Amino acid sequence: MAQRLAEPVGGRGGAVRVPPPVHLPHQHVPQGVPRPRAVRRSRQSHARGPGHRPACPPRDLGRPGVPGRRRIRLRPLRSDHLTPHLLEPFSVHIDFESGLLSPDPVVLVRRLSSLAGYFLQNADTDSEVYSVHEIRVPAERDHLLSSTTIVLPGKVGDEYYMTKGHFHANRDRSEIYLTLSGEGLLVMALENGTTVTKEMRPGVVNYVPGHWAHRSVNTGSEPLVFYAVYIGDAGYDYATIAERGFPVVVVDRDGGPSVVPNPRYLAP
Ligand SMILES: O=P(O)(O)OC[C@H]1O[C@H](O)[C@H](O)[C@@H](O)[C@@H]1O
Numbered sequence: 177m178a179q180r181l182a183e184p185v186g187g188r189g190g191a192v193r194v195p196p197p198v199h200l201p202h203q204h205v206p207q208g209v210p211r212p213r214a215v216r217r218s219r220q221s222h223a224r225g226p227g228h229r230p231a232c233p234p235r236d237l238g239r240p241g242v243p244g245r246r247r248i249r250l251r252p253l254r255s256d257h258l259t260p261h262l263l264e265p266f267s268v269h270i271d272f273e274s275g276l277l278s279p280d281p282v283v284l285v286r287r288l289s290s291l292a293g294y295f296l297q298n299a300d301t302d303s304e305v306y307s308v309h310e311i312r313v314p315a316e317r318d319h320l321l322s323s324t325t326i327v328l329p330g331k332v333g334d335e336y337y338m339t340k341g342h343f344h345a346n347r348d349r350s351e352i353y354l355t356l357s358g359e360g361l362l363v364m365a366l367e368n369g370t371t372v373t374k375e376m377r378p379g380v381v382n383y384v385p386g387h388w389a390h391r392s393v394n395t396g397s398e399p400l401v402f403y404a405v406y407i408g409d410a411g412y413d414y415a416t417i418a419e420r421g422f423p424v425v426v427v428d429r430d431g432g433p434s435v436v437p438n439p440r441y442l443a444p
Pocket residue numbers: 188308323324325339340341342351390391404405406
């Protein structure tokens with residue numbers, strides 16, 4: 177059974193679960209794909225300088241209470257470190273069709289109830305809209321966070337299912353998307369209201385430079401699956417989008433997606 181953790185991953189809110197290992201009967205899962213393991217080098221673990229903010233608390237890395245699973249313990253190298261966590265190399269398998277990862281990612285699920293206020297209309301169900309499957313590494317500058325996101329097909333009114341969308345808390349951090357399956361639109365916006373929309377389809381890489389808020393919209397009839405990589409200390413600013421919205425919304429017009437101004441957008 178999937179395990180729900182008490183705390184959300186990376187301060188993103190929403191329900192987080194750690195599912196059992198994914199079994200892919202028709203897929204070759206490479207051998208030797210262990211969980212990230214820390215290399216222990218020092219016992220000066222918590223002697224950190226003033227102003228140091230632990231970027232990734234231990235609760236995000238372990239799986240407390242799961243029998244037979246080893247909890248990851250990461251220890252910093254030095255008290256004045258720039259690279260606090262030296263990890264052993266590791267590999268993860270992604271099923272391109274489903275977006276599922278093996279072994280055991282942390283999974284964040286967002287349902288319509290957690291997206292209240294994001295769509296123009298209110299939803300009358302609490303269906304799942306999307307899930308984020310995150311490869312666990314410390315959320316620090318020296319690491320690359322990455323995840324698959326699976327946005328299900330669906331609409332609220334005539335607005336397609338989409339992610340919340342966010343700026344990076346550290347605004348200048350950039351991100352790369354590689355679409356694995358499905359089709360959609362990546363909507364990006366600057367804080368001054370400038371928007372750019374790019375197609376998402378299998379094989380397309382989208383580059384999201386720093387300072388651009390980003391939201392993915394599933395405009396197709398199958399799940400939209402993409403892999404994203406970003407700098408570990410990017411962080412998430414959801415509040416700005418929650419308050420102002422995106423300048424544009426993606427709606428179904430005559431059976432196809434149309435990008436139109438958001439009547440509820442609060443310009444800066
Ligand atoms: O975080 P949201 O706006 O809900 O979008 C869902 C996810 O999409 C991608 O995977 C991004 O890389 C993640 O950072 C993001 O969390």
